Amino acid sequence: GAVVSQHPSRVICKSGTSVKIECRSLDFQATTMFWYRQFPKQSLMLMATSNEGSKATYEQGVEKDKFLINHASLTLSTLTVTSAHPEDSSFYICSARDETSGGLEPDTQYFGPGTRLTVL
Amino acid sequence: AQSVTQLGSHVSVSEGALVLLRCNYSSSVPPYLFWYVQYPNQGLQLLLKYTTGATLVKGINGFEAEFKKSETSFHLTKPSAHMSDAAEYFCAVSAGYGNKLVFGAGTILRVKS
Numbered sequence: 001g002a003v004v005s006q007h008p009s010r011v012i013c014k015s016g017t018s019v020k021i022e023c024r025s026l027d028f029q030a031t032t033m034f035w036y037r038q039f040p041k042q043s044l045m046l047m048a049t050s051n052e053g054s055k056a057t058y059e060q061g062v063e064k065d066k067f068l069i070n071h072a073s074l075t076l077s078t079l080t081v082t083s084a085h086p087e088d089s090s091f092y093i094c095s096a097r098d099e100t101s102g103g104l105e106p107d108t109q110y111f112g113p114g115t116r117l118t119v120l
Numbered sequence: 121a122q123s124v125t126q127l128g129s130h131v132s133v134s135e136g137a138l139v140l141l142r143c144n145y146s147s148s149v150p151p152y153l154f155w156y157v158q159y160p161n162q163g164l165q166l167l168l169k170y171t172t173g174a175t176l177v178k179g180i181n182g183f184e185a186e187f188k189k190s191e192t193s194f195h196l197t198k199p200s201a202h203m204s205d206a207a208e209y210f211c212a213v214s215a216g217y218g219n220k221l222v223f224g225a226g227t228i229l230r231v232k233s
Contacts, residue, residue: 004163034220043210043223044164093163107171107217111156111163 003027004096006112013084014120021079021115023094029074030096034109035067038091050077084119091116122147122213124224132230139183139198141227143211146192153194154212154221155185164210170194171217181205206231 003026013019023033031052036044048069049057056069066088068080077096081088095109127142145151152171156164168179175187185196194211211224 006163043225046220046222049220091161095164107152108154108166108169109221111165113163114161116161 002098002108002110004094004110004112006092006094006115008115009113010116010118012118012120015085016083018080018082019084019117021081021092021094021117023077023079023096023112025075025096025098025110028096028098030077031074031099032097033071033077034095034097035069035077035079036093036095038093038114040091044093047079052077081117084117086119089117089119122151122215122222124211124213124222126209126211126224126227128227129225130228130230132232133201134232135203136200139196139201139205139229141196141209141211141229143185143194143196143224144192145194145211145213147213147215149215152214152216152219153185153187154214155179155183155194155196156210156212158208158210158226160207167196167209201229201231203231203233205229 005024007022033050035047038044047062050069050071052071058064071077091114093114095111097109123146125144154169155167158164167183168177170177170187178184183198208226208228210226212221214221
């Protein structure tokens with residue numbers, strides 16, 4: 001149980017295009033999902049907190065118009081990198097918090113396998 | 121605010137030796153503490169966590185960690201390293217239920233045969 005998937009696992013795109021990354025909780029409902037960015041050999045930096053049915057909360061310094069987040073259902077959040085540029089190349093990881101009553105580990109974040117974005 | 125310091129960006133041990141990965145935290149409120157492991161090009165897997173109660177926490181794959189409030193530490197240990205333990209390990213802290221995670225910089229564990 002407590003599996004989070006991401007799609008795609010790897011994407012290469014041209015500068016100026018937009019890329020959408022999906023994050024799904026497969027066997028539990030997640031009111032809250034998180035989007036992280038990880039640069040090579042560095043730690044995870046929280047970009048935003050995605051809340052089902054409401055606007056995402058962005059961390060300081062993260063451009064909300066650049067990184068669009070939609071959390072349309074209790075099992076799906078999407079991150080769209082708009083007008084991507086080479087400096088947006090990174091490893092993007094999502095996580096989902098199991099907040100359901102009787103969940104395996106309440107308040108634990110379960111992480112997806114990540115999406116490697118390369119912008120040429 | 122919360123912060124995490126992981127001492128040692130790289131740790132190397134021999135197979136069968138003790139694994140000790142150090143984590144110190146700062147928190148203005150009683151913390152929740154976590155250890156995650158990341159294999160190359162993969163997401164993070166939860167090893168163990170401390171919220172309240174028993175300060176010695178046992179996790180998966182033979183790992184355990186002890187919450188020491190007086191030392192603001194949450195070091196990760198394993199009595200005997202296995203080659204499959206080679207990975208990057210992240211310590212994280214949150215301000216309790218419903219709060220975001222703050223990660224340390226990570227420690228890469230190398231296991232020598």
